[in-house]
Amino acid sequence: MAQVISRRVREYFSDSPFGESPPPVIYSPATQEEIAVLESRAGQVLESGYREFLSLTDGLEFRSLFFLGCHDWESGEIREVAETFRETVLECDPEDVGIPPGAPIFPIAVNRDGSWGVFLIDIAEIAEERYWWTGEGDDFFFTGFADVLAFLDDPGSFDPRETLL
Template identity: 40%
Template sequence: MDIRELVGQVMNKSVTEYLSEVSEGLIQIPRLYPPATAGQLVALEQRAGQSLEPHYRSFLLLTDGMDGFHLDMPLFGCHDWDEGERAVDGLAFLEGVREDGTAEDVGLPLDVGLFPVSVDADRCRAIFMLERPEVLPERFWWVGEGSSSFFGNFADLLGYAIDSSSYSPREEVN
């Protein structure tokens, strides 16, 4: 399944969840953004200090971020790093993960490249893009509230968000 189809399915699920929960106001209104430009992708790679995973790159060329991806979690786009608030939340969560030993607890090497691509509003859950190919086959780590899941690529992560039985993520690095 290509990224366009996966994004469509995630949006379908997100809109359905939003409409069923709208009176409680617990989740973000689902939203897609205009596509990122090639220049924005280059700038994001420089900021991240790593290459963009190919499926994440395809996602950003389709939509430069998504609100309401999973409950109150957005998926960051290039514009989020220019506008500030989400970038601040992402970097604060990253600092916390490094300081409290969460990354080491699941077996991540100290020098692994971690870059936030999603953080919930309460800074309790986040998704990081990883880069250390000689050690890790996975490129994404979804962590928070006592759980840890590693995903091979961004398409696997989207598929899991649509149907958690579609992918069996590792919980720690062996």
């Protein structure tokens, strides 16, 4: 988490002395009560890394990906994008990459146009992976939230599975 934020700050200041990209935003931590409400909304136990992330910052924009916090589910454009992307993904047969029918999938990150994102998944009966990065023809599976952040920070740092089949 610290590496991702560090890189985001460096990128911001490397644009120009004033930073032409949007400034990095670190939100107030989510409370344990807010995290419990989000867990209920997700319909599954939150993975410990994502839970820790929310307790440090309740959301984060990194590169073109918005990591959703508890506050994002109250209302707003990014919530609508995440919900629409989830519906689209469910219509496209996630079984093709090994996710069983009816498995809970919950968006934790999306890009602004909803063409790719990251889902928290609960498929313990077939795999230990808890995260599914999908969109624009890509499918990557990660065990922990730290692995997702490491891959986003440096794609060569982690070799995710591309299918659960």
